[in-house]
Amino acid sequence: MPAYKVYEVSKHGTLFSSHQKSWDFNKVPWTAGKDYTAPTCAACHVSLVVSEGGDVITEMSHKMSDRLPWRLMGLIYAHPYPKSPDTSIIRNKAGLPLPTELTGEPAAQYLIDSKEMEKRLKTFQNICLTCHSSEWTENHFKRLENTIRTTNEMTLTATKIVSTAWEKGVAKGLAQKDSPFNEYIEKKWVEQWLFYANSTRFASAMAGADYGVFAEGRWYMSRNIQEMLDHLHLLLRQKK
Ligand code: HEC
Ligand code: HEC
Numbered sequence: 494m495p496a497y498k499v500y501e502v503s504k505h506g507t508l509f510s511s512h513q514k515s516w517d518f519n520k521v522p523w524t525a526g527k528d529y530t531a532p533t534c535a536a537c538h539v540s541l542v543v544s545e546g547g548d549v550i551t552e553m554s555h556k557m558s559d560r561l562p563w564r565l566m567g568l569i570y571a572h573p574y575p576k577s578p579d580t581s582i583i584r585n586k587a588g589l590p591l592p593t594e595l596t597g598e599p600a601a602q603y604l605i606d607s608k609e610m611e612k613r614l615k616t617f618q619n620i621c622l623t624c625h626s627s628e629w630t631e632n633h634f635k636r637l638e639n640t641i642r643t644t645n646e647m648t649l650t651a652t653k654i655v656s657t658a659w660e661k662g663v664a665k666g667l668a669q670k671d672s673p674f675n676e677y678i679e680k681k682w683v684e685q686w687l688f689y690a691n692s693t694r695f696a697s698a699m700a701g702a703d704y705g706v707f708a709e710g711r712w713y714m715s716r717n718i719q720e721m722l723d724h725l726h727l728l729l730r731q732k733k
Contacts (some may be wrong), residue, residue: 505531562610565694570597573604640697644690651685663728
């Protein structure tokens with residue numbers, strides 16, 4: 494999971510590594526701006542956070558998902574967070590154990606609705622607001638939503654290429670009762686979402702700067718689409 498690496502290179506992570514010695518980690522509650530000057534994993538995801546005036550900004554939470562509107566590490570697409578921690582009950586319309594269709598359309602009955610997403614987003618934004626302006630905070634989450642949309646689109650493009658390979662009989666997928674993950678073009682499809690789309694989203698969510706573009710980021714997503722297309726054309730030519 495790249496979360497820590499992304500955090501490490503982010504402004505927050507570099508501030509953490511240079512200033513942590515002067516922060517008081519044992520203080521409960523933790524006062525933003527006083528006990529620490531940049532958020533840690535816990536400050537953003539689970540800790541009780543209070544303002545300098547002593548008001549509770551977010552309650553301590555026992556599960557990390559209390560503050561998460563989205564499942565970024567999606568199978569196959571990023572999507573609204575699942576309602577139940579037991580994700581084994583999820584079936585999409587095609588009957589597959591996936592939280593979205595192969596087109597990216599969410600299996601909505603198993604996922605939180607837009608009202609719940611909005612509530613969690615507000616909770617998250619309140620943490621940022623202890624140190625940043627509302628414009629800064631809103632822009633960050635607008636960029637994240639944009640990243641979710643574009644990475645899902647690039648995953649859809651890759652899914653269409655692998656689906657064409659299945660339909661034309663140059664790769665064997667579920668319809669042919671074979672694993673959809675074992676052939677070359679299928680492995681490249683998996684790389685698209687499991688590695689590149691997820692890394693790009695993590696970098697966007699946690700302000701990992703260059704990670705989103707370079708280290709397994711957007712560049713790789715577009716190169717991978719190119720390579721998948723080339724390979725599909727090769728397979729189709731060989732078949733003729
Ligand atoms: C500045 C606040 C911030 C910090 C610090 C931070 N995160 Fe995050 N994290 C986010 C945001 C925002 C998201 C995306 C919200 C969502 O998925 O709904 C996220 C998403 C995640 C996810 C994906 C969750 C999912 O289900 O897809 C993981 C895992 C994660 N963070 C782990 C970590 C770890 C580990 C650290 C410390 C190394 C960390 N985060 C530090 C803000 C932060
Ligand atoms: C405890 C204070 C604190 C909290 C809480 C906090 N930040 Fe920050 N953040 C900082 C500081 C300090 C900087 C560095 C500012 C600078 O370099 O001018 C920073 C920088 C950033 C940057 C710029 C990154 C870059 O590469 O230039 C972004 C984006 C950001 N924060 C987003 C967020 C978001 C979103 C949240 C809430 C999920 C959040 N921050 C919560 C203190 C905080």
